[in-house]
Amino acid sequence: MRVMAQMAMVMNLDKCIGCHTCSVTCKQAWTNRAGTEYVWFNNVETRPGLGYPRGYEDQDTWQGGWVRKPNGRLELKAGGRWKKLFTIFSNPKMPSIQDYYEPWTYDYETLLNSPQTDTFPVARPKSLLSGKDMQVQWSANWDDDLGGSQEHAVRDEMLKGIEDKVKLEFEQTFMFYLPRICEHCLNPSCAASCPSGAIYKREEDGIVLVDQDRCRGWRMCVSGCPYKKVYFNHKTGKAEKCTFCYPRIEVGIPTVCAETCVGRLRYIGLMLYDADRVLEAAAVEDEHDLYEAQRSVFLDPRDPEVERAALAAGIAPDWIEAAKKSPVLRLINDYKVALPLHPEYRTMPMVWYIPPLSPVVDVIKETGHDAEDRGNLFAAIEALRIPVEYLANLFTAGDVEPVNDVLRKLAAMRSYMRDINLGRDTDESIPEAVGMTGEEMYEMFRLLAIAKYADRYVIPTAHAEQAHALEELATDCPVSSYDDNDMYFGEGSGPLTPVAVENFEMLRRRQTTDTVAAPPEKSRRVNLLNWDGRGTPEGLFPPKDGA
Amino acid sequence: MNTFLWVIVPYLCLAVFVVGHIWRYRYDKFGWTTRSSQLYEDRLLRLGSPLFHFGMLGAVGGHVVGLLLPQSWTDAVGISDAAYHWGAVLGGLAAGVMLVVGMAILIYRRRTVGPVFSATTPMDKVMYAVLGVVVLLGMWNTVLGASGLEHYNYREGVSVWYRSFLAFQPQPELMAEAPIGFKLHALSAFVLFALWPFTRLVHVFSAPVGYVTRPYIVYRSRDERPLGNAAPRRGWDRVGS
Numbered sequence: 001m002r003v004m005a006q007m008a009m010v011m012n013l014d015k016c017i018g019c020h021t022c023s024v025t026c027k028q029a030w031t032n033r034a035g036t037e038y039v040w041f042n043n044v045e046t047r048p049g050l051g052y053p054r055g056y057e058d059q060d061t062w063q064g065g066w067v068r069k070p071n072g073r074l075e076l077k078a079g080g081r082w083k084k085l086f087t088i089f090s091n092p093k094m095p096s097i098q099d100y101y102e103p104w105t106y107d108y109e110t111l112l113n114s115p116q117t118d119t120f121p122v123a124r125p126k127s128l129l130s131g132k133d134m135q136v137q138w139s140a141n142w143d144d145d146l147g148g149s150q151e152h153a154v155r156d157e158m159l160k161g162i163e164d165k166v167k168l169e170f171e172q173t174f175m176f177y178l179p180r181i182c183e184h185c186l187n188p189s190c191a192a193s194c195p196s197g198a199i200y201k202r203e204e205d206g207i208v209l210v211d212q213d214r215c216r217g218w219r220m221c222v223s224g225c226p227y228k229k230v231y232f233n234h235k236t237g238k239a240e241k242c243t244f245c246y247p248r249i250e251v252g253i254p255t256v257c258a259e260t261c262v263g264r265l266r267y268i269g270l271m272l273y274d275a276d277r278v279l280e281a282a283a284v285e286d287e288h289d290l291y292e293a294q295r296s297v298f299l300d301p302r303d304p305e306v307e308r309a310a311l312a313a314g315i316a317p318d319w320i321e322a323a324k325k326s327p328v329l330r331l332i333n334d335y336k337v338a339l340p341l342h343p344e345y346r347t348m349p350m351v352w353y354i355p356p357l358s359p360v361v362d363v364i365k366e367t368g369h370d371a372e373d374r375g376n377l378f379a380a381i382e383a384l385r386i387p388v389e390y391l392a393n394l395f396t397a398g399d400v401e402p403v404n405d406v407l408r409k410l411a412a413m414r415s416y417m418r419d420i421n422l423g424r425d426t427d428e429s430i431p432e433a434v435g436m437t438g439e440e441m442y443e444m445f446r447l448l449a450i451a452k453y454a455d456r457y458v459i460p461t462a463h464a465e466q467a468h469a470l471e472e473l474a475t476d477c478p479v480s481s482y483d484d485n486d487m488y489f490g491e492g493s494g495p496l497t498p499v500a501v502e503n504f505e506m507l508r509r510r511q512t513t514d515t516v517a518a519p520p521e522k523s524r525r526v527n528l529l530n531w532d533g534r535g536t537p538e539g540l541f542p543p544k545d546g547a
Numbered sequence: 548m549n550t551f552l553w554v555i556v557p558y559l560c561l562a563v564f565v566v567g568h569i570w571r572y573r574y575d576k577f578g579w580t581t582r583s584s585q586l587y588e589d590r591l592l593r594l595g596s597p598l599f600h601f602g603m604l605g606a607v608g609g610h611v612v613g614l615l616l617p618q619s620w621t622d623a624v625g626i627s628d629a630a631y632h633w634g635a636v637l638g639g640l641a642a643g644v645m646l647v648v649g650m651a652i653l654i655y656r657r658r659t660v661g662p663v664f665s666a667t668t669p670m671d672k673v674m675y676a677v678l679g680v681v682v683l684l685g686m687w688n689t690v691l692g693a694s695g696l697e698h699y700n701y702r703e704g705v706s707v708w709y710r711s712f713l714a715f716q717p718q719p720e721l722m723a724e725a726p727i728g729f730k731l732h733a734l735s736a737f738v739l740f741a742l743w744p745f746t747r748l749v750h751v752f753s754a755p756v757g758y759v760t761r762p763y764i765v766y767r768s769r770d771e772r773p774l775g776n777a778a779p780r781r782g783w784d785r786v787g788s
Contacts, residue, residue: 216755
């Protein structure tokens with residue numbers, strides 16, 4: 001057993017309202033730069049829909065992820081190492097910018113500088129790539145809220161095989177939102193595809209990063225990632241990807257997308273796993289077993305034996321404590337309501353999802369039945385093969401049973417909590433019907449519905465003995481030598497001062513001097529409240545030359 | 548004059564080549580990339596880039612054989628002059644045609660596809676011009692040799708000079724006797740070598756041969772360097788800059 005820690009996320013899709021706040025704040029934080037205009041480390045897609053980049057889930061086309069060979073070993077779907085090197089001059093599976101979208105801006109100047117005219121001046125879209133006029137034809141969420149679904153959503157790869165059962169007519173359809181970030185996989189195919197070895201998985205927290213100094217722009221990671229979450233910065237010629245906001249995680253605060261999530265639907269915590277068993281689990285024969293196989297790789301930090309092994313593997317005690325309290329662990333392994341996104345890619349993704357019950361609830365509500373009645377809900381989950389089959393295509397490689405189980409648990413929770421909220425006696429047969437106790441069900445409700453910040457994000461800080469390597473602490477640099485006059489060539493020149501050091505120095509100055517709160521000439525100053533506005537009494541202005 | 552052209556200039560270019568690469572690698576690891584433009588355009592690149600690169604690999608291989616292997620070695624293993632000549636001419640023509648066609652496609656693409664053209668730096672243009680001259684002069688020599696219009700055994704002239712150059716015992720008089728086509732090809736190639744470290748050509752030296760043997764997943768410990776002290780880096784320019 002080789003215990004490793006992995007920072008993981010769970011998103012509760014029932015609570016996602018598709019507001020794109022996560023995408024926007026992420027973009028502001030990470031990809032608001034030239035070369036990454038088209039890049040969304042976090043994006044929210046409406047399902048059914050094509051997603052971003054368009055149709056990325058069609059691995060027959062894109063060849064991302066791993067496949068299991070007949071001999072039971074895993075191979076990159078796009079081919080082995082030699083094939084990668086042979087096709088290095090032109091990556092045959094690389095998505096073009098049109099598959100994402102051509103980034104654009106508007107020539108706002110024409111609005112601002114327009115002379116008075118009879119007609120309104122128009123700001124025309126200009127391509128950010130060529131600077132020329134362009135027709136805007138696609139974007140990262142072009143089919144948002146099923147917009148144009150007759151044309152786009154019908155091509156959703158996940159609808160293959162169930163087309164006849166899905167109604168995309170406006171009145172009869174269903175939809176939900178799927179926020180996506182990098183999965184920070186246990187078996188990342190992007191890292192395996194990188195010829196330069198620039199993509200690595202951090203030993204401490206499993207975050208997958210691109211070393212910008214080692215990346216040579218071969219683009220194999222872009223095509224290797226089945227989720228298409230590695231992007232090519234066309235200005236720098238280097239690959240970039242979601243960083244799980246590691247500078248924030250290191251100091252114990254959640255990622256930007258999680259922090260700003262309006263629906264509070266994201267949970268971040270540690271998972272301990274057995275690194276020796278990852279490949280074995282990723283290579284199980286039946287795709288339907290991948291979900292259970294991945295769950296079996298996770299270790300329970302509350303097991304004393306696991307704890308001992310974790311300590312022996314060099315995982316700090318406070319990290320093990322955090323792993324015990326991890327909300328992600330509870331959702332994945334205790335309540336078993338979270339499912340991985342596309343386990344069939346065999347990358348062992350580590351951002352999991354609680355599938356939405358709301359499409360089912362909505363259908364019952366529309367038929368006039370009680371949408372919180374357990375019997376109605378259970379019957380509806382059984383009867384409505386859609387969206388269950390669709391969800392299964394997303395989360396369990398098409399196996400409907402685990403999805404059914406999760407939806408039944410969520411439905412049971414609704415019914416069970418209604419009795420509590422109405423002050424009625426609880427019906428213990430409800431949790432029993434889904435294999436839970438009443439207490440467990442209540443705890444699950446607390447975690448899903450009203451968990452506070454500290455319950456949703458259990459993030460141990462990176463270690464003090466390694467603190468000198470952290471961005472925001474940066475104690476490695478000599479704090480004492482900080483000098484804000486150290487600007488030889490004007491403001492902002494000279495070496496960069498870490499924000500933490502600057503803050504620390506300013507705070508110290510404020511605390512150790514008394515000039516701001518009580519300047520020496522305070523007694524001679526004019527109280528403006530008493531000033532009648534006439535003349536300039538002595539002390540109205542500070543003395544010149546500091547005299 | 549001979550000393551200047553065939554001793555001083557080559558060594559100067561070699562020095563710039565070596566020191567330039569060390570400098571570039573130390574100070575600009577971030578800029579060390581292929582600067583691929585595949586994201587912008589795929590159809591032409593899919594054809595042109597492999598043609599160009601495989602042709603180039605062939606041409607480089609041919610130069611290694613032609614310049615570095617002494618004639619006495621091939622004689623020793625029983626390859627007749629005629630056999631060598633035809634092998635070199637046919638191989639050189641095949642690689643050269645791939646190279647020239649590929650390069651033509653790539654330059655056409657670079658000029659006509661809007662985003663690709665606007666991503667082209669002045670250094671790229673200089674590099675393309677010099678590389679184009681080197682390649683065309685090389686083709687010229689090959690074609691002349693193949694057509695029999697010119698009888699020059701470079702393996703007794705240019706090659707010997709080149710090896711003497713690498714051994715730091717230059718024999719410039721050998722180059723002085725070479726035809727003008729060979730002289731110009733060699734000189735322009737040296738200019739290209741001098742430009743090399745300052746262009747995207749550096750990506751040649753990061754050919755990922757290690758990929759074949761390394762494990763698939765790379766694990767690394769957290770960066771020990773205090774990131775807060777790093778100077779602001781390229782790639783963090785704001786949109787529109």
